Amino acid sequence: MRLLFLGDVVGRSGRAALLETLPKLRERYAADFVVVNGENSAGGFGISEVILTELLDAGADVVTTGNHIWDQREALVFIERYDRLLRPVNFPAGTPGKGAGLFKAANGADVLVVNALGRVFMSDLDDPFRAVEDELAACGLKLGADAILIDFHAEATSEKQAMAHFVDGRATAVIGTHTHVPTADEQVLNGGTAYISDAGMCGDFDSVLGMDKEEPISRFLTKIASRRFAPSKGAATVCGVGIEVDDATGLARAIAPIRLGGRLSQAEPAFWLEEA
Template sequence: MKLLFLGDLLGRAGRDAAIKAIPELREKLKLDFVAVNAENASHGFGLGPDMADALFKAGADVITLGNHAWDRREIIPYIAQEKRLIRPLNYPPGTPGQGSALVTLADGRKVLVAQAMGRLFMDPLNCPFMTMDELLTRHRLGNSLHAIILDIHAEASSEKMAFGHAFDGRVSAVVGTHTHIPTADHQIFPRGTAYCTDLGMCGDYDSVIGMSKDAAVARFIRKMPGERLTPAEGQATVCGAFIETGEDGLATRIEPVRLGGRLRATLPEV
């Protein structure tokens, strides 16, 4: 199976670039499945229902969120109805929406996507390791489940890597989101799980993690509140990872995907 996971969409630049790129990448990479993190798609903070609809229409199969899940309040009734939009699994019981999505493809194959949020330098949610372990006792790679992808939305690279090793051999891939900077550690762990610490963002890299650089730099220098951070609006780079799995659902390949904008382009050969 050939899968693509795109990192955090940042503002209009990242959103528009991803919507344009998804159909092209589905064709070029012969993709079976596409997931996207879109928690920053609405002016850098949250996701609007119309934006989610546009991403699904473009060809996204699942959308994940993160710590900005609730910044657009109108997403709350939407996520209660749309099962392909997920928020972190380790939010407390009773939180709207769900932390995983099981998608059946046109050919009958099934893909599970789940997201957890880290706790280092983040909100003190339920334990991401224990919560995800409980989910995976109910969903296992095998004849009826062809791929499992975990999105670990976390600040600390150590926590992300520990999360990847904790589930090595039980899932197809563990990919990190949230920090908006693509890491170069794409690898397959010893038991067959593909891993990358951070997919990077889909957004303008002439910025500070996607936000206009002058206001962001001023905040660091002056240590005082300033103008509201707004997304950079230059040409965006689409960033993510291409993952290929074997018959057992474990990974045989993971490679970076970068398209457009300031970063050096790279696309896997298929």
């Protein structure tokens, strides 16, 4: 099985690049299942219903989110109508929507996707480790799911690495999101779980984390907010990872970065291109 994950979509530039690129990537890589983190897709803050349907129509099987999930207040309502939109699983009981789901891949496999939010330097939600453990206990690898992908939306790399080792051998992949900067630590852990600290963003990297540079720089210099952050509108790089899954075990055989367009160095999974 081939899993494709694309990182935080930021603003109009990132959204346009993702919508143009994703259908081509699904075909180019023969991807069986695609997850996109869309929590910054609406002007850099949250996700709207219109944008959600655009991402799904472009080829995303599931859209995950993070700490900005409720920035667009309409999400509190429309999330109940879309099983394929996830919010972090460790929000308190009674929060609209759901944080995990079992979805059908193009090859017929059942893929469990879990979206969790870290707590270090973030909002103090319920324990993400126990929340993820509950989901794995309810639908384990090869005991209910053919593959398990966890989007861990967190600030601290230590917390992300701890989560990956916590589920190593019990999940196909733990993909870090939130910091918008792609890391170079993609690897398959000892137990067979693919991991990267951050998949990066789909956005303009001539920016500060996808935002126009002037306001963030001003705030660092003056400690005063003069206006709202606004997404940068330059050419976007589409960032993510490709994961090759062993169908017999549900564990990862390989993981590789994806960086296409924009100003970053370009990268694609060689193990997929060689087979094309």
